[in-house]
Amino acid sequence: MILFEHVTKLYASQTRPALDDVSLEIERGEFVFLVGPSGSGKSTLLRLILREENTSNGQVWVLGKELGRLSNWKIPALRRQIGTVFQDFRLLPNKTVFENVAFALEVIGKPSSHIKKVVPEVLEVVGLAGKEGRRPDELSGGEQQRVAIARAFVNRPLLLIADEPTGNLDPGTSVGIMKLLDRINRLGTTVLMSTHDAAIVDQMRRRVVELEGGHIVRDQDRGVYGYAR
């Protein structure tokens, strides 16, 4: 599903690489936490998977494709198979819940009959049935993140990338979001999620990959957040 081979990423403006000789393999169906202190390279690793950045060295394979050799016009096709969720939700404030989710389908040219069918389904999955007509500012943070997850999941992607999805939420709400991500994982989608939330990681007991200064310092099945290295 995802394979990093000796990947180094050096941003043009930096002297120290954000990722330094990282090798990592994630299998289909896995649920993986990406942890580590601020600036350790978690977001960079996720951006490389989305081909928002290119590697400076090494190869990244996603869904059977080597991204360095992927021509620009094929990137959209790659991203259609990957759902993305962020700390800041990234919803459109002037669109309703339904429209926000539908937007992701409209812009990839899906017919409106398809949209009318699948959007209510996915809103049901994330627990937002009955709130289709609300705007983001009429929702709690947790509900907004559910909209974002619905948008990421509406295409039934093979892979879901979440960069600190609970970073803006209180612990109680975070648990709800984690249950949702867990459910999505059980529906067959591989989930890769970066987080600073120790409680969640400790509770879920899934695979944990820890980064520090651009290096993988720990890769543990059924790990916890702050395990001694």
Place this chain on the structure above:
Amino acid sequence: MRANFVMGEVGNGLRRNLTMTLAVIITVAVSLGLFGVSLLVRSQVSTMQDFWYDKVEVSIFLCSKGSDTASCSGGEVTTAQRDQIEADLESLRPLVSEIYYESKAEAYTRFTEQFANSPIVDNVTENALPESFRVKLSDPTQYEVVASAFAGRPGVEQVNDQRQILDKFFRLLGGLQLIALIIALTMLVVTVLLIVNTMRVAAFSRRRETSIMRLVGASNFYIQLPFLLEAAIAAGLGALIAIGGLVLTKVVVIDGILAPSFQFTAFVGWDAVIGIAPILLLTGVALAGIAAFLTLRKYLRV
């Protein structure tokens, strides 16, 4: 491809940036209008050149009694000289396309007709006017060939080319047309810059949408199309207004004012307007295209 979704985005974009959209439409209209007028002037100049050069002739005035140029020191032109000149003119065919001999009597008749209402006629006798050969050239620019062959030869008082007078006039018109064209081209550059800026603002005001579109895997085409269409529609509207202005110029200024007041010359016809209109439309679309090329590459990449 979902046409109504794209058109909805375009409509939103145009409305959201209404003032900028208007600015683009007006600037495109003005710069293309000026461009159109300068093309119209060029076509007018060539219409007038065709009209006048067709009429101009080279006149070879022959010596008469009172002539005092050096070549006339032998007095009035002799029959032999006149026949020789005519024979030499004949030998210059096909450059010389028409030769017409005007006698003193004919010159006098023409003169009295031209100045029928003027007292000058009373002071002029038939003998005061020179006889002449009126020559039309198949290629009026080859005037020098005729001038060098006849000027200064005994019996010829003067060789006169009407075209040279017209040339000065047309050079002036050509200069004015060039200035108008330069101003128009400058305006077109300004217009491109304005469209670039407008698209940049539009891209900025929609950066949330485009960043989400990128994430969910919308193609470049889908992301950029609304911007392209917005620019193309605004530029197209501007071009249509410019074409309207051109038609108005033809109807009001040329047919309404100039043509009735200056009946001695020809003016551009509708064929010129019809020829220029598509140029304006294409230029308008090209402006939007250039601007889009400059903007989208930089601000709206995948």
